[in-house]
Amino acid sequence: MKSDASRQGREIRIEGIEKCWGETTALSGVDITVPAGSFTALLGPSGCGKSTLLRIVAGLEAPSSGRVRIGGEDMTQRPADKRNLSMVFQSYALFPHLSVADNITFGLRTRRVAKAARQARLERVAALLGLGPYLERKPSELSGGQQQRVALGRAVISERPVCLMDEPLSNLDAKLRHAMRTELRALQRSLGFTMLYVTHDQVEAITMADQVVLINEGRVEQAAPPHALYETPATSFAARFIGTPPMNILPATALGEIGARAEAEAGCALHFGIRPEALRPDPMGMLKMHVTGGEYHGADALVMGRIGGTEALVRVPGKTLPSGGAPMSLAVAPQDIHLFNAATGQRLDRPISAAQALASNDMAQATTVPDLNQI
Ligand SMILES: Nc1ncnc2c1ncn2[C@@H]1O[C@H](COP(=O)(O)OP(=O)(O)OP(=O)(O)O)[C@@H](O)[C@H]1O
Structure with missing residues (x-):
């Protein structure tokens, strides 16, 4: 047969x-x-x-x-x-x-x-x-x-x-x-x-x-x-449809000066896509999240919060669930930042170097990032 x-x-x-x-x-x-x-x-x-x-x-x-x-x-x-x-x-x-x-x-x-x-x-x-x-x-x-x-x-x-x-x-x-x-x-x-x-x-x-x-x-x-x-x-639709929980889609405006520089370089309004599992707590991380809650799943946990006023999720190991109300610094690897044209939803093929600053742990860069929790 x-x-x-x-x-x-x-x-x-x-x-x-x-x-x-x-x-x-x-x-x-x-x-x-x-x-x-x-x-x-x-x-x-x-x-x-x-x-x-x-x-x-x-x-x-x-x-x-x-x-x-x-x-x-x-x-x-x-x-x-x-x-x-x-x-x-x-x-x-x-x-x-x-x-x-x-x-x-x-x-x-x-x-x-x-x-x-x-x-x-x-x-x-x-x-x-x-x-x-x-x-x-x-x-x-x-x-x-x-x-x-x-x-x-x-x-x-x-x-x-x-x-x-x-x-x-x-x-x-x-x-x-x-x-x-x-x-x-x-x-x-x-x-x-x-x-x-x-x-x-x-x-x-x-x-x-x-x-x-x-x-x-x-x-x-x-x-x-x-x-x-x-x-x-x-596309940003595909990014959100595949993966549980779905990818975070952050408008460039939620990312302060880095977002503005990336948009100027790209020549269009941008959405930054970062999966919840690609964000990791790191005191030197460039992204600041205002934590609003958490969900314990056993092996891992989901932290809910806002980055620059936009809802976001972070997946962390179950034992490290932080308490609500706390600010959290997050790091992301450069290859885990996805960029989409905000108007068409299409993925940007060419690299945008200004966006990579989000992945930098270089403290010199930190001076260019506003306190996103206040946005
Ligand atoms: N016989 C029909 N006459 C008119 N419209 C139809 C007919 N069959 C499907 N449609 C419409 O065509 C579109 C696609 O329907 P389809 O059943 O292929 O979707 P689907 O993706 O399989 O949805 P689901 O997962 O809910 O089954 C829908 O808007 C539906 O209302």
Whole structure:
């Protein structure tokens, strides 16, 4: 099964997709390449167009313009059942009157696969997903996680080169969801099919995917491997969407003279992005935070406060949670300062040397920084 299926993964190309419903534009100018055999997550807030895009790839919805190619073939006009793909939805869509075995093999029966071949494939898939003991049960006699496995089994047994999933784990409790994430990822790797997976959960996307496509209001905000999305977010939206708690976004005006110099050098209004985990308490640090509260999480803690009047968060080791009302000096490494054009939200590509002064521990610089707690 492994070698057959791993030859099957096919590239998906989404080219210039637009989708409008009357006045509503759900998708515009969407270009995405999903490499053969890879796992790509479509991530974004509710209503951003993820499901619409998946349904267009599936052939359940027609785009207003643009093309969908699978394995190099133009599928845009092809009906859903001729696209050679499998699908798993949030509602598992199991037939309640059929046994687990019949649910899993349903597609094979409609494709007239011979009984012996069906049985052999069923046994392999049941063993893979741990469903052997439940094959004669009805879906109502299974837990949510087991029902989910049946839906996965039905997708996997089809041995299609492409699998589309729309929030398949969202009905499961947190513990099961975590276990299923690992299982699903391992399954996709070992079988080698191409996965396009819709989720609004950034943890799900960054733990499972080779490539995360972040969508915002019908447009691709950034498409990148998880670590690139975290380390070099292309926009302030991407910076805030990936990472928990989200990145601090400080207007340059919150940073006194350093902020003003950085804006003059950049030639535009700036937002400084610094992750809560990139700020560290340091008496020599250039950033002054007025602490307003804290949240103990065990291994670590979150310190809430204001930097130059803007709300900010700092992640510290759990044992070092400071008390509220205290001022805190913070240091940041130069590579952990992200700069965004305040008007467009786009990341600044070129380095701005004045911004690096924020990372300096040189006391000579301190004279140029006002007392930010008073702002
Ligand atoms: N059949 C439809 N007719 C009109 N508008 C629609 C239709 N389907 C979706 N939309 C609109 O298109 C936009 C994108 O919807 P879509 O379901 O793709 O978003 P989503 O990112 O999958 O959201 P969620 O995570 O909440 O499922 C929304 O504004 C939605 O209201």
